[in-house]
Amino acid sequence: MKRTTAVPSPYNGMHVGIIMDGNGRWANARAMPRTAGHRAGVRTVRKIIEAATRAGVGTMTLYAFSSDNWSRPTPEVSALMRLLRRSLQVESKRCLENGVRLTVVGRRDRLPSPLLRVIQEAEAVTAHGRNLHLRVAIDYSARESIMRAASLAGADATNRERFAALLAQANHDPFPIRDVDLLIRTGGEQRLSDFLLWECAYAEFYFTRRMWPEFTEEEFLKALVDFEARERRFGGVPAAAAS
Numbered sequence: 001m002k003r004t005t006a007v008p009s010p011y012n013g014m015h016v017g018i019i020m021d022g023n024g025r026w027a028n029a030r031a032m033p034r035t036a037g038h039r040a041g042v043r044t045v046r047k048i049i050e051a052a053t054r055a056g057v058g059t060m061t062l063y064a065f066s067s068d069n070w071s072r073p074t075p076e077v078s079a080l081m082r083l084l085r086r087s088l089q090v091e092s093k094r095c096l097e098n099g100v101r102l103t104v105v106g107r108r109d110r111l112p113s114p115l116l117r118v119i120q121e122a123e124a125v126t127a128h129g130r131n132l133h134l135r136v137a138i139d140y141s142a143r144e145s146i147m148r149a150a151s152l153a154g155a156d157a158t159n160r161e162r163f164a165a166l167l168a169q170a171n172h173d174p175f176p177i178r179d180v181d182l183l184i185r186t187g188g189e190q191r192l193s194d195f196l197l198w199e200c201a202y203a204e205f206y207f208t209r210r211m212w213p214e215f216t217e218e219e220f221l222k223a224l225v226d227f228e229a230r231e232r233r234f235g236g237v238p239a240a241a242a243s
């Protein structure tokens with residue numbers, strides 16, 4: 001799949017956030033270790049990045065490891081760190097080929113140094129990608145990001161645009177990020193789990209009972225089509241009522 005120039009698309013510029021939940025349950029249901037579920041999850045990640053690029057989505061943020069996930073058993077955390085390192089290495093090559101810019105959101109001071117090196121390398125080599133901005137959230141807590149931005153803001157915290165720029169800085173983002181338009185969560189739960197709290201102020205939600213390893217391109221496109229049918233009012237009134 002190659003698409004080096006942006007094409008007109010109804011989803012151009014759109015920001016999709018995804019909480020990729022259900023890897024562990026998917027594996028348990030098959031009598032496999034949870035880590036096998038995470039490996040299967042990486043295959044879904046690849047398919048959905050390709051689908052998002054083809055659909056013309058502007059920004060996509062994937063919740064790969066929350067700051068609260070450190071509380072999982074040490075072997076699972078270590079396996080996830082290794083898997084993230086290997087998959088970011090592989091995916092960054094594909095991102096480069098497909099004009100995808102890859103950046104990582106979240107704290108960096110607690111990550112193993114081999115993973116940190118891969119992140120820095122991936123961000124450097126994909127920096128010119130223009131088809132899709134893929135953000136991978138690792139050691140991420142929305143509350144903590146907001147607090148970091150607030151501490152940078154000082155007296156400037158009353159201006160939303162300025163604060164959004166500081167939030168981008170706190171998240172290592174190259175520029176202020178558009179609010180989330182559509183938030184997808186797999187795995188049957190219906191909660192935000194400290195993901196993009198600021199950016200989801202007016203997000204539309206799409207929940208599916210499907211576990212992340214079995215989430216498909218078809219269902220991703222279904223979520224986009226479903227989103228198109230929503231009426232977004234941003235606190236206003238329906239267009240018909242305004243006339």
Ligand code: FPP
Pocket residue numbers: 020021022023024025026038041042045062063064065066069083084087088091136187
């Ligand atoms: C949630 O399922 C999933 C995770 C904590 C890890 C997700 C990470 C990946 C799929 C790797 C991503 C890689 C890249 C390159 C973006 P869970 O373990 O909470 O599942 P459960 O709710 O069934 O226990």
